[in-house]
Structure formats: C-alpha cells, structure tokens
Amino acid sequence: MTSNEPRVLIVAEHASANFGGEATLPFHYFRILRQRQIEVWMVVHDRTRDELKQLLGADFDRIHFITDTSLHRFLDWLCQFLPHRLAYFTLGFVVRLMTQAAQRRLAKQLVQRHQITVVHQPIPVSPKEPSLIFAVDAPVIIGPMNGGMNYPPAFQKMQSRFVHVSLAAGRLLSKWLNWLIPGKRQAAMLLVANARTRAALPKGVCSNIVELCENGVDLSVWQQKPESVTAEAVQPIDMTTALAVTQATKFVFVGRLLDWKAVDLLLLAFERVAKQMPVVLEIIGDGPEGLALKQQAVALGLRSLDEPQAMDQRQVGNELQAVEHGVNMHPDSAVHFLGWLSQADCAQRLCQSDVMVLPSLLECGGAAVLESMSIGLPVIATKWGGPTDYLDESCGILVEPQSRASFIDGLAAAMLRLASSPSLRRSMGEAGRQRVLSHFDWEVKVDTILKLYREVMPMPLLKQPVMSQKTAGQAVHSP
Incomplete structure (x- = not known):
C-alpha cells in the first residue's frame, strides 16, 4: 500500500443489499473498495448485522455497529402515526441525528486507530439534512446527495396542506440547523x-461541490437478458397488425407501493392497453398501498378475486403460452402482484419482461430504472426528477406529468407504442444497456470516487534531508 492509497472510513445510517434504495450505496462502496484491496472500514446501524455477516465474509470484521437506545425505539414507534414523508423529515430526522452522534464518537476513535485518511458519508442523501460527521480528524466527503424534489405542479x-406546510417549515429550518450543526x-x-x-x-455550505450520479448498477446481478429467439420485424408494425400479435408484451413495475409511485394511474393506463392488445403487467414490491391497488385491479377487471398474491414462474409461463397459441387471455389474468423479491429473483423476472414502467411522481433517484436498462429493457418513466438524469429518447420514453388525465393518456400511448414494436423495444434496450456500461456501472463509479478521495487526502509529508550539525549551524546563521 503506497502513501497515495486512501484509507477510508464509510459512515452511514445503514448498509444493505436487501433494503433497496439509498441503503445499497454504502454497501456497494465498501464491497468494491475491498475487492480492490483498498483499506476501508464502515460504521452502520446494527439492523443489518446478520445480512452483512452473510455477504461480506472475511471483511465482516471491518464493520462496526451502532445499536438503538430505548429513545430510538420510542421515536420509531411514533413515526408510524405520521404520513411517510412527514415522519422521515421530523421524528426520523431526530433518530438519524442520534445515530450520527454515536457514529461520530466511534469514527474519531477509528480514524486514530486505523490512520484513516478520508471519511465518506454517502447517506442520508437529502441535501438539506445537517450532518454530525465533522471534526473527526480526517477530511470528510458527503454524498452524492439527491433531492430538492416536489410533486409536479399538477x-x-x-x-396534504399539513404535510406541505410542515415540509416547507422544515426546509426553512434546515438553514439554521446547518449553521448550528456544521x-x-x-x-x-x-x-x-x-x-x-x-x-x-443550504447557504454557506462547503464550496467544493462535485456532481456525481447517486446510483450505480451491480452488473454481476443485473445481467443482460438472453436474446429473443423469435423473429422480429425490422420496422415497427402498424396498429392493425399489432392487434394480430399473438405473444403478450410483459410490462413490469418495481418499487415500494406508495401513493407517490402512482401505480394507481399505471393501472388505469394499462386497462386501456389491455383492451387493445395481449399484455401482462407484473408489479414487484410491497407497501401500504398494496391492498388498495389489488382492489383497484379487481374493479378494473384486470385481476380475479381469488388470485394468490404471488404467482410462481410456471403459472405465468402457462398463461403466456396460452396466449402464444392464440387463446385470448382473460382480463382477470392481466395484472399480477408478486410482492417483495430478492435482487436475484427480481433480476430474473426483469429478464423475462419486455418493458419497465416507473410512473413515480416524486422519484429523486430511480435505481430500478438503471437496473432495467442494464438488463436491456426500454423504460417508460415520468419526465420529472431522477429518471430524467438517466433516460433519453434513445433508451426510453419520458411522459410529461402535465395533468392527471394527460399523464394517464401518455402512459397508455407509450405502452401501446412499445407493445406494437418489438424492434423498437430491442433498439431502446440495447441503447440503455450501453448507457449504463458507460456511465452507471459501479466499477466506473468507484474509479471516480477514488480520484475524489485522493483529492481531499492530506498531502504526505516529504522526508527532510538530514543535516549535519555544521550545516544546520550555517543555515541558522546565514543572512
């Protein structure tokens, strides 16, 4: 190890491959840095201890954990009575600060013990949230942060007005909190x-600001889907021909079932498409809106009342095979709720899909977009927030959220367009895959982060030549 190689301490609220979202970021930084034999340690919450022990093997002894106090647990309990966003930015914020206070004390000890040259705090990703990771006797890098999001005007x-006013007050307060917590x-x-x-x-923060994409893709998990063995038209087919297509186009949504993910609007758009073409929609994920969405799918005639929550691979395969043999698919079998899936299982389902749809109205990031692109799927997403950082017209369709009605129209039109053209799906999928390889591969991202680590590291002290007593005396007395 040369003096130019960083010795890194990652400090994060949590690190997990299973949690999804921002929790994956510190996990991947640590994993890839260790693969490159960089000296790195990590301080995280105890809630992912078992998972990290299983995933990290011999490197597990480099992880240090912070446990909850009784006050942590009490505040977590109170959070369940507040709207999700409000809970995160209020009581959740207090909980995170309490965790960071404990992490800061431990970080200072580890910096001295392991001669750490840079401390990295990749999450929370909120740009306005104050950080308690300072004065730890090593330079600190925070981010990449991603935020500043509001709902589209329409x-x-x-x-609710209560949540809106509370969030606005919190953002205003963040200016003073970032002054108090430096x-x-x-x-x-x-x-x-x-x-x-x-x-x-906030005003007055560090002026050394660098732009770097928040998310990355682990290409060992999200691998390119196998080439289709069916013959595909070179040019898009017209709508008359599309009605005669016998193979169902499979759309897929991946994410938490929250109101701002707008899966209810996706179902309304999908109903229109299902009346015109043989299509399937798989919804991967769980959350508080799950029951309401299943009831909506039943009301729209897209799902039967007695359909199980998750269907196994053989069931879906049989239904698609029935369509391929010219049997009309019953409307009740058009939408399937698969629940939460592991990353490996989710990647397998995406490989068997044709198009990914993310209608989210408040998506700061959108890791699922990048993961779908890496597999080779075209993506339909909202032209708002995170997906606009990843997608362009070569690899997907961005739908303007100008109004509820026009947004549903736009989603339906985009699904019909891609369902009607296998060749367009293929070309967009290939373009998306290449875009990920060039810009969003975790290996490429870690190349960049290592350069940034070296930029903030203290300069190594140069060895001074040993002077003889005579030379030293001449130096002191020379004019």
Missing part, C-alpha cells in the same frame, strides 16, 4: 447528483 394536491460547512467536499440538488443545498 399533482400538488396529492400532498457538518456540511466543514466538509472537504460535497457530492451532488444533479443541478437540482446543488440548488437545494
């Missing part, structure tokens, strides 16, 4: 995912 009413002022470098997040940073 969907502002999805958020983590982002004293950081050596701040990383932001996009210009929107840069603009959302």
Whole structure:
C-alpha cells in the first residue's frame, strides 16, 4: 500500500443489499473498495448485522455497529402515526441525528486507530439534512446527495396542506440547523447528483461541490437478458397488425407501493392497453398501498378475486403460452402482484419482461430504472426528477406529468407504442444497456470516487534531508 492509497472510513445510517434504495450505496462502496484491496472500514446501524455477516465474509470484521437506545425505539414507534414523508423529515430526522452522534464518537476513535485518511458519508442523501460527521480528524466527503424534489405542479394536491406546510417549515429550518450543526460547512467536499440538488443545498455550505450520479448498477446481478429467439420485424408494425400479435408484451413495475409511485394511474393506463392488445403487467414490491391497488385491479377487471398474491414462474409461463397459441387471455389474468423479491429473483423476472414502467411522481433517484436498462429493457418513466438524469429518447420514453388525465393518456400511448414494436423495444434496450456500461456501472463509479478521495487526502509529508550539525549551524546563521 503506497502513501497515495486512501484509507477510508464509510459512515452511514445503514448498509444493505436487501433494503433497496439509498441503503445499497454504502454497501456497494465498501464491497468494491475491498475487492480492490483498498483499506476501508464502515460504521452502520446494527439492523443489518446478520445480512452483512452473510455477504461480506472475511471483511465482516471491518464493520462496526451502532445499536438503538430505548429513545430510538420510542421515536420509531411514533413515526408510524405520521404520513411517510412527514415522519422521515421530523421524528426520523431526530433518530438519524442520534445515530450520527454515536457514529461520530466511534469514527474519531477509528480514524486514530486505523490512520484513516478520508471519511465518506454517502447517506442520508437529502441535501438539506445537517450532518454530525465533522471534526473527526480526517477530511470528510458527503454524498452524492439527491433531492430538492416536489410533486409536479399538477399533482400538488396529492400532498396534504399539513404535510406541505410542515415540509416547507422544515426546509426553512434546515438553514439554521446547518449553521448550528456544521457538518456540511466543514466538509472537504460535497457530492451532488444533479443541478437540482446543488440548488437545494443550504447557504454557506462547503464550496467544493462535485456532481456525481447517486446510483450505480451491480452488473454481476443485473445481467443482460438472453436474446429473443423469435423473429422480429425490422420496422415497427402498424396498429392493425399489432392487434394480430399473438405473444403478450410483459410490462413490469418495481418499487415500494406508495401513493407517490402512482401505480394507481399505471393501472388505469394499462386497462386501456389491455383492451387493445395481449399484455401482462407484473408489479414487484410491497407497501401500504398494496391492498388498495389489488382492489383497484379487481374493479378494473384486470385481476380475479381469488388470485394468490404471488404467482410462481410456471403459472405465468402457462398463461403466456396460452396466449402464444392464440387463446385470448382473460382480463382477470392481466395484472399480477408478486410482492417483495430478492435482487436475484427480481433480476430474473426483469429478464423475462419486455418493458419497465416507473410512473413515480416524486422519484429523486430511480435505481430500478438503471437496473432495467442494464438488463436491456426500454423504460417508460415520468419526465420529472431522477429518471430524467438517466433516460433519453434513445433508451426510453419520458411522459410529461402535465395533468392527471394527460399523464394517464401518455402512459397508455407509450405502452401501446412499445407493445406494437418489438424492434423498437430491442433498439431502446440495447441503447440503455450501453448507457449504463458507460456511465452507471459501479466499477466506473468507484474509479471516480477514488480520484475524489485522493483529492481531499492530506498531502504526505516529504522526508527532510538530514543535516549535519555544521550545516544546520550555517543555515541558522546565514543572512
């Protein structure tokens, strides 16, 4: 190990491959840095201890854990009585600060013990949230952060006035909190995912700001789907011909079932498509909106009342085979709720899909978009927030959220367009895959982060030549 190689301490609320979302970020930084034999340690919450022990093998002894106090548990319990976003930015914020206070004390000890040269805090990704990771005797990098999001103007009413006012007050308060808690002022470098997040940073924070995408893709999990063995038209087929297509186009949604993910609007758009073409929609994920969405699918005639929550691979395969043999698919079998799946199982389902749809109205990031692109799927997403950082017209379709009615129309039109053209799906999928390889591969991202680590590391002390007593005396007395 040369003096130019960083010795890194990652400090994060949690690290997990299973949690999804921002929890995956510290996990991948640690995993890939260790693969490259970089000296790295990590401080995280105890809740993922068992998972990390299973995944990290011999490197598990480099992980240090913070456990909950009784106050942590009490505040977590109170959070369940508040709207999700409000709970995260209020009581959840207090819980995170309490965890960071304990992490800061431990970080200072580890910096001295392991001669750490850079401390990295990749999450929380909120640009306005103060950081307690400062004055730890090593330069601190925070981010990439991603945020500054609001609902599109046409969907502002999805958020209650109480939540809206509370969030606005919280954002205003963050200016003073970042003055009182100087983590982002004293950081050596701040990383932001996009210009929107840069603009959302509080006044007076560190001026050394670098733009770097928040998310990355682990290509060992999200591998390119096998080439289709069916013959495909070179040019898109017209709608008359599309009605005669016998193989169902499979759309897939991946994500938490929350109101702002707008799966209810996706179901309305999908109903229109299902009346015109043989199509399937698989919904992967769980959450508080799950029951309501299943009831909506039944009411729309897209799902039978007695259908189990998750269907096994053989069931779905049999239904698609029936369609391929010219049997009309019953409307009740058009939508399937598969529940939460592991990353490996989710990747397998995506490989058997044709198009990924993410109608989210409040998506800061959108890791599922990148994962779908890496597999070779075209993506339909909302032209708002995170997906606009990843998608362009070569690899997907972005739908403007101008109004509820026009958004549903746009989703339906995009699904019909891709269902009607296997060749367009293939070309978009290939373009998306290449885009991920060039810009969003975790290996490429870690190349960049290592350069940034080296930029903030203290300069190594140069060895001074040993002077003889005579030379030293001449140096002191020379004019």
